[in-house]
Amino acid sequence: MKVPYQPKTLRQIASVHGTPTYVYFEEIIRDRCRKLKDKVSLLPHKLLYAMKANYNPAILKIICEEGIGIDAVSIGELELAKRVGFAPEDVLYSANSITDEEMHTAASYGSLFNIGELYRLARFGEAFPGTDVCIRLNPKVGAGHHEYVVTAGEKSKFGIPMEYLPEALEIAAKHRLKIIGIHQHIGSGILDIADLWSAVEVLLEAAPNFPDLTFINFGGGLGIPYRIGEASFDYDGFQQVLIPRIKEWSEVLPQQLAFWFEPGRYFVAEAGTLLTEVTMLKQNGIGSRTFAGTNSGQNHLIRPMFYNAYHEIFNLSNPTGILYNYDVTGNICESGDRFAKDRPIQEIRVNDILAILDAGAYGYAMSSLYNLRPFPEEVLVRKTGEVEVVRKRVSPTSLIDQLLSETTD
Ligand SMILES: Cc1ncc(COP(=O)(O)O)c(C=O)c1O
Known part of the structure; x- marks a missing residue:
């Protein structure tokens, strides 16, 4: 069983800040950047x-301090990146299906x-006319952990x-656009460098078509191991085979190019844990599976429901408990509202605190107000060990105040 990072800190945060709460560790984010x-x-x-x-501004600030730029896909993301302090030249705008108004x-x-x-x-x-632009190509090679995240x-x-x-x-040519960059992003959760290489090769071969080219952006997609024993993305192969191959290729290209990568998950997934409290245990008759209900749900972490994604679940309140099988469910009125199915977890009691691991990417960012349950709190553990609330919990009454202030009779 995967053990969470700093379980003692997580337990303390649950008792001081309550649940549901997303906890992020600054140390892990900086480590991944470096x-x-x-x-x-x-x-x-x-x-x-x-x-x-994960667009939490405190996380963006860390990434900015590490000298990393931004892949933005909406005006909201552009605005937030600007306010956090990213320079416009360190931001690439990769929105799709936009209107003329959004373009302007x-x-x-x-x-x-x-x-x-x-x-x-x-x-x-x-x-x-006459401006610089990057174009996103579809190299016809897609990859990813689920069909919904294959993007080529x-x-x-x-x-x-x-x-x-x-x-x-x-x-x-008609509009005198200078294509200074070519881009691809073939999918998310890629573990095999061979998949990435087949797409990289397509872009390298296409490069000589672009006389003004200054960079090639190979996108993101680097996967992380969600299950214990699952192979991680092959970073050694990436560094020792793929990167040298790109270098070799680049040496025969007529122009000197820079090579860009733009991962999301890799930087933040393993830095985040969702803490939730067990609110009920039930069985549907003898021999049925046991449901452990929690005070969170698909509204806070939709990946298990949406992609059938696996997130390790660790019982912080009973770390050495005997393993029993549970369906860990949420408090949303949907049968698919489930974090884990028939999963061995240390014996669960009502009020136990569960840690749902590797939830730092596409967790809070994909959450919703479905069933009008507020978003979780977000807490950042600094490298110094200091715990900072980086997004406050909003009460149900404040949520409804906000809703009514935005709607008209
Ligand atoms: C254009 C683009 N770049 C990068 C990413 C990041 O993907 P990942 O989080 O898998 O690295 C995405 C994710 O959808 C994307 O659409």
């Missing part, structure tokens, strides 16, 4: 953070656009398919 920089250090590089994974608003932030549709490229060219290949809405490259170049 590790990745080290892995790509052989290449001229730039790292971005896909802030959709986004342009006022001064960041480079990454465009993955011919129609949008043409509209961008008409509006901003024939079934994906993302990126300009390679066979439309001549059209993309024609549009760029």
Whole structure:
């Protein structure tokens, strides 16, 4: 069984701050930032953070201090990145399916656009002729932990398919757009570097088509091991095989390029734990499975329900307890509202505190107000051990005050 990072600290936080609460460890985030920089250090590089994974401003500040830029996908993300202190040149705007209005608003932030549709490229060219742009290509090779997170290949809405490259170049020429970057992001939760390499190769081969090219962005997608014993993304292979191969390729390219990566999950997933309290135990007759109900649910961490994703669950209140099998469920009125199915966990009692691990990415960021239950609190454990509330818990009455202030009769 995977043991949570600093279980004593987690127990203390649960007793002082209550639950449900997301806890993040600054130390782990900084460690991941530095590790990745080290892995790509052989290449001229730039790292971005896909802030959709976790947009808490305190986390963004840490990432900014580490010298990492931002992959932003909405005006909200651009605005938050700006307010946190990211410079426009360290932000890449990769929104999809945008309107002309959004395009004009986004342009006022001064960041480079990454465009993955011919129609949008043409509209961008008409509006901003003669400017720099990055284009997102679809290398026809997708990968990921679930079909919903595969973002390249024939079934994906993302990126300009390679066979439309001549059209993309024609549009760029017509509007004097300088394609200074090419981009791909083939999916999320990739564990095998061979998947990444097959897409990387497609972009490297395409590079000579772009005389103004200054960088190639290979996207994010680096997976983390959610289960004990699960292979992690092959970082040694990444550093010792994939990066040197890119370097080798780049040496025969006519121009000197920088190579970008933009993970989200890798930087924050393992830094976050969701703490929840057990509110009920029940069985549906003799021999039935045991349900351990909690005060959180799909509204706070939708990954198990949405992707059938696995998150380790550790009973912080009974760490040495005998293992029994449980369905760990939430308090939302949906049968699929379940964190784990038939899972061996240390014996659970009512009021026990459960730690749901590796929840720092696509956890809070994908949460909702479904059933009008408020969001969890978010707490950051500093490197010094200091515990800071980085997003306050809102009471149900304040939530409804807010709702009524936004609605009209
Ligand atoms: C364009 C783009 N870049 C990067 C990412 C980050 O992916 P991951 O969190 O798997 O690294 C995403 C995630 O959806 C994305 O859409």
